Amino acid sequence: MAKLLHEIEWSEPLLTPRPNASPEADLTERLSPWLRKAVGSLADPDQVSHAPLHLMGISYFVASQENACRYCYGMARAIMKIAGFKEKQIQDLENEASLADGLTRQVVEFARKLARSNPSPARRDQEALVAAGLSEEAACEIAANVVKACFANRVSTFLALPPDEALERLPESLFGRIRGLFLGRKFRARHVPPPAGFSNEGPCARTIAAAGRNPIAAWLRELTDGWFNSPLLPRRSRLLILAVIARQLGSQLCEQEASDGLAREGLPAQDTQALLATLSPASMTDLENRLVRWTRETVWYEPRAIQDSTRLLLAEVGEQRALEALGSAALCNTLARLALVLQ
């Protein structure tokens, strides 16, 4: 059973805000450009091409609960209320109770399974969405939305972002509900045509293809390119993070893409295999050892424990590299989970 909002243990924020700066502005300034852009875009209303809007909201909400992200879960809960979901409907989703609608139930189960990935989801789980009534494109978009939530949940959890209490309180009062009617527009998802100029070429292209052709897939493409070209961590370290997460999740396609990338960086495939078999510290640099040790914790975790580990990483490798590592791990968990639904 996934945890409920009040059951999640959450620590103090990872970063101490600098004096005379608003927490949001301060945080985004400290992130590297690709991560800053990604985090900024998470606040935009969802653009959906194929899937029903309410199922996108539900899948994001359920994934955030499953990942026990106090920040995203609380925010998604408030936004669902502002969007018109009743408390009882939300509780039913949280407890997986009374979900009479077969498609909704299927989407909830799929979102939970993909977010948790233990045991690993597979192509048949996505096919079950199609069997329940979604189009192929809509099923891909739901999968992409779940892994988008996994990215947001990880970044927020690793940073231990303080819950947005003002937003969470908004739907609880009459005045808040009235404000919500106006604010609702700010959060409301909308249907848009699939991106016209979206060319899925670059690192992890085969994995991103699993997201289909929709705005989230285009977002993932841009995010992955930005991550891959960021200079704050060596490219080999980034690809090792991807390889370790893919191996841990049993995501063969993603591991292959990481291995191909490492080969281009000068690490032959057999050396990558030997390294992944034992994670021997002798085969890695000091930085890689520290990153890989922390990366392993990012696949399945309790928020409080991973926040403590991230704090330790920050002390070991410094702020810039730690922030880059947490963004990398969040994205690699996203890609590796997405690749699982192709298997």
Added chain:
Amino acid sequence: MSTVPALLGLLAAGLLGCGVLGAAVLRLRSERRVLGRRLEQSARELDRLQRSFARFAPAELVERIAAEDPQLSGGERREVTVLFADLRDFTQLSERLDPAAVLDMLNGYFLAMTAAIQSHHGHVTRLMGDGIMSVFGALERNPWHVQDAVEAALAMRESLARYNESLRQRGLPELAFGVGIHCGAVIAGLVGSRSMQEFTVLGDVVNVASRVEALTRRLGGDILVTDDVRSVLGDRFLMTAMPPADIKGKSRPLLTWAVRALQPRMASLVQV
């Protein structure tokens, strides 16, 4: 003239119908409220039970049982590493100490060992007297379960040293343990009757790990691993080959290795 009584009759019938319907709606609402309260109460009760149960089994296992994971009840074949730990001469020790002190010592020991095991991705699946059986790689995918188990054993050694320091300060005797580790394929799942079940792993790996732990008394050394374990460890540990030893159930002597420490150049990189 006859239309007025007819209309009145219709009105009365309508009012009666509305009344009956209204009463039915009220009754249904009331029943729904009662059912809602019962459901909430049941959910709270289940939640409480789950929390209580989590003290007796790994939290991941409790969640999978609650979710009625078919792989648990049907069993699954998995590659795992099994670690057995046993306290040396604890039975004799317990005979000369106050029972409360024995329990206190044992609980402190289990607390320290469980923390060391869990911090290396292991799960304690059974406590047997003063013995601990733990498994690595059974509840979630862990491609590095062998290394994790050996690092956990080293962490247990360090934890025991710290715990002994606290026992010394309290005027209590120190503890010593033996640890045996083996890896291979097992069947993992729930076994038992409807009234009592436990998650366990079954197979020769479990027996061999237990026998290797027993070998620590015969061969010396507190942490022994089999040759199968050593073959996948790479170069991260300092180990010494032990003389081949006969164990029950095996036609050929078993080759084991005593784990001394992490390679010095790796000690700063690997958290034990």
